Amino acid sequence: MSEQPILLRGGRVVDPEQKLDAVLDVLLAEGRVARVGEGIEAPEGTRVVDCAGLAVLPGLIDVHVHLREPGGERKETIASGARAAAAGGFTAVCAMPNTDPVIDSPATVGFVAAAGREAEAARVYPVGALSLGQKGEQLTEIGELVQAGAVAITDDGNPVMDSGLMRRALEYTRAFNIPVADHPEDVGLSQGGAMNEGLVSARLGIRGKPNASEDVHIVRELLLAELTGGHIHLQHVSTRHGVDAIRRAKDRGIRVTAEATPHHLLLTDEAVDGYRTDAKMNPPLRSAEDRAAVVAGLLDGTLDTLATDHAPHHYDEKEQAFEDAPFGIVGLETAVGLMLTHFVHDGKLELATLVERMSRAPARAFALPGGDLVEGGVADVTILDLEAAWEVDPSRFLSRSRNTPFTGWNLTGRPVRTIVGGRTVWAREEDGGAP
Amino acid sequence: MNRTLSPLGKDLIGLEELSAEQIRSILDTAEPFKEISERRIKKVPVLRGKTIVNLFMEPSTRTRISFEFAEKRLSADTVNIAASGSSVQKGETLVDTARNLEAMRIDMVVIRHGSSGDARFLADRIPSNVINAGDGSHEHPTQALLDMLTIRDHRDSLEGLRVCIVGDILHSRVARSNIFGLLKLGAEVAVCGPMTLMPIGIDALGVRVFRRIEEAIEWADVLNVLRLQLERMKGGYVPSLREYNRYFGVTVPRLEKAPRDILVLHPGPMNRGVEIDSDVADGPHSVILQQVTNGVAIRMAVLYLLAGGAPERAEAAKKGEVA
Numbered sequence: 019m020s021e022q023p024i025l026l027r028g029g030r031v032v033d034p035e036q037k038l039d040a041v042l043d044v045l046l047a048e049g050r051v052a053r054v055g056e057g058i059e060a061p062e063g064t065r066v067v068d069c070a071g072l073a074v075l076p077g078l079i080d081v082h083v084h085l086r087e088p089g090g091e092r093k094e095t096i097a098s099g100a101r102a103a104a105a106g107g108f109t110a111v112c113a114m115p116n117t118d119p120v121i122d123s124p125a126t127v128g129f130v131a132a133a134g135r136e137a138e139a140a141r142v143y144p145v146g147a148l149s150l151g152q153k154g155e156q157l158t159e160i161g162e163l164v165q166a167g168a169v170a171i172t173d174d175g176n177p178v179m180d181s182g183l184m185r186r187a188l189e190y191t192r193a194f195n196i197p198v199a200d201h202p203e204d205v206g207l208s209q210g211g212a213m214n215e216g217l218v219s220a221r222l223g224i225r226g227k228p229n230a231s232e233d234v235h236i237v238r239e240l241l242l243a244e245l246t247g248g249h250i251h252l253q254h255v256s257t258r259h260g261v262d263a264i265r266r267a268k269d270r271g272i273r274v275t276a277e278a279t280p281h282h283l284l285l286t287d288e289a290v291d292g293y294r295t296d297a298k299m300n301p302p303l304r305s306a307e308d309r310a311a312v313v314a315g316l317l318d319g320t321l322d323t324l325a326t327d328h329a330p331h332h333y334d335e336k337e338q339a340f341e342d343a344p345f346g347i348v349g350l351e352t353a354v355g356l357m358l359t360h361f362v363h364d365g366k367l368e369l370a371t372l373v374e375r376m377s378r379a380p381a382r383a384f385a386l387p388g389g390d391l392v393e394g395g396v397a398d399v400t401i402l403d404l405e406a407a408w409e410v411d412p413s414r415f416l417s418r419s420r421n422t423p424f425t426g427w428n429l430t431g432r433p434v435r436t437i438v439g440g441r442t443v444w445a446r447e448e449d450g451g452a453p
Numbered sequence: 454m455n456r457t458l459s460p461l462g463k464d465l466i467g468l469e470e471l472s473a474e475q476i477r478s479i480l481d482t483a484e485p486f487k488e489i490s491e492r493r494i495k496k497v498p499v500l501r502g503k504t505i506v507n508l509f510m511e512p513s514t515r516t517r518i519s520f521e522f523a524e525k526r527l528s529a530d531t532v533n534i535a536a537s538g539s540s541v542q543k544g545e546t547l548v549d550t551a552r553n554l555e556a557m558r559i560d561m562v563v564i565r566h567g568s569s570g571d572a573r574f575l576a577d578r579i580p581s582n583v584i585n586a587g588d589g590s591h592e593h594p595t596q597a598l599l600d601m602l603t604i605r606d607h608r609d610s611l612e613g614l615r616v617c618i619v620g621d622i623l624h625s626r627v628a629r630s631n632i633f634g635l636l637k638l639g640a641e642v643a644v645c646g647p648m649t650l651m652p653i654g655i656d657a658l659g660v661r662v663f664r665r666i667e668e669a670i671e672w673a674d675v676l677n678v679l680r681l682q683l684e685r686m687k688g689g690y691v692p693s694l695r696e697y698n699r700y701f702g703v704t705v706p707r708l709e710k711a712p713r714d715i716l717v718l719h720p721g722p723m724n725r726g727v728e729i730d731s732d733v734a735d736g737p738h739s740v741i742l743q744q745v746t747n748g749v750a751i752r753m754a755v756l757y758l759l760a761g762g763a764p765e766r767a768e769a770a771k772k773g774e775v776a
Contacts, residue, residue: 215654217654220652221469221629222570222591223629224569293569293570338546338548339566339574340570341570
């Protein structure tokens, strides 16, 4: 991409890779970070963006989103999802393969990658299926998927029940240096469950998914990663025993990375009360004790990556009785505001640590470009106004779907500009910055 | 009668949402309505001109007929909709069904549904009064009310009375409604059954848990015996009906060991020889058929109260006097 150079003038530049947190200028040219420093002179033809009072960060990356295309275009498309990501401050997302058809061939991986490029918003990296049709039987042609652009494999949405298949996936991927992303759930223990199994489910008369259904697979994946030397990436960890097991595995040097989601960090199964389908997702919101463990895991880095598990659903589908509604909530356009308000401004998390969890760690885990503002790297930059107060209003989402439990939450801090490959792909209108 | 003045609010979704006073007022209001079903001409003009839809998305015989008798004996106009043969089977959503009914200007909907929370879902979306006739594993409030009315007929008070619910607590809306209602009226409540059919966290609701039926019988004044759904065998919750009867069945030899005169209820339909033996169901402890009779009175009381009737004016309303 050859674009007009951009000089980001006088923002608070936070880059954990270079241990930077200072007011600096950043010059982007020819799709790369050209320079980071004080008092940079703008070359001729440079667009100067005043970033005084704003935070300038390496582009945020969400390694776990569902963009629904092909097959679920009523909920989201690759283009609408990529724009929603950009509006949420993300410069890149990893699209899960549980679409219709499943992304299990080089052709379908290529389709997702191409549609992502055409969207000209956040980068869209395809994640390929682990097994053909996500049926849990036969490995996909993993090498070919990687060749076509897949950055990981997963059967997210259809947990891998055959431990032997999971072992083979972890072994085989070693040649291609990609992680196996795993939705840890033993469906034998969770079948029929629509929420966390606990006090609230007992009262509401809803079948529950016990913590153990997640814990059993987390522990299995850790053991198999140890056995094979493969890289396991555990998605949306929601249980206290799960967090403990990952912490101990990291201490033992097992190749594991793991996600926390904003909703598991902020909500418990009490949010389901009143049969709220916008609080229905998988894994479910769990107990206060589990929530506290997930928070502790994020703070100490056991859960190294923040991911939204953005899961759009049409309102017709959520407008049903709780047990009949599908699992999942949207997350791309609320994550930054939620994390700034409830973690950074609360003093629980340094801004630099949030950038680590939302940019550097996911980039490294999935071997993606970016994750830092090192000179010569891709010019993917997220600019935030840390102090802007706003209220979550789903009718303003760029996503096609509105299913969020955070409607009406008052938040402080939000994205104002998202730059991908040196080009502004989204900017907040009221700040006068149409892309 | 004005629906906004109902002492129960707009809907009856569950006993968890009601106060002890509201529950007592339903039981007290049912008393004068009992007599209507004993008359030669079983009809009073209490709900004349009201339109009620019985929307049964799950098969039901007893509850549907009981509601229909209650409605007809109060002179309401009623329509029955069953899941099979209706637009529901053609893929219409519950919201659309409800909106279409509402467009025909109805007054009340009695709903039976297989999903927990569906009665509340409907009630939040239409202005008509909604009565929950059983939603999934959540609540079945009129069943618990008729159980309590029947117990009250035989015992002075529910206060301090020990009631044990026996069987599949995990899947039972009858159990949940009874637990919420009985606790509010001051009864002590226990549950007994195989631990596979016991929700985790049930004791947090304030009930005692018995793992053996013998202990439950030794403790209880009243046993409310739940039907064992035959599909539970397939789910692996219970190995066989024979074994269930052997370890959890309510039998005469077990009742003979009870330290006090025990009352036996069953919401029906019964599996004779499984959760309850025939000589118990047909014997002196059983009040099972009286539950069915009381069911009509309870449903009349609920319909009357939701339509805006005052508890103390029930007797006058039966004569057609409008407040």
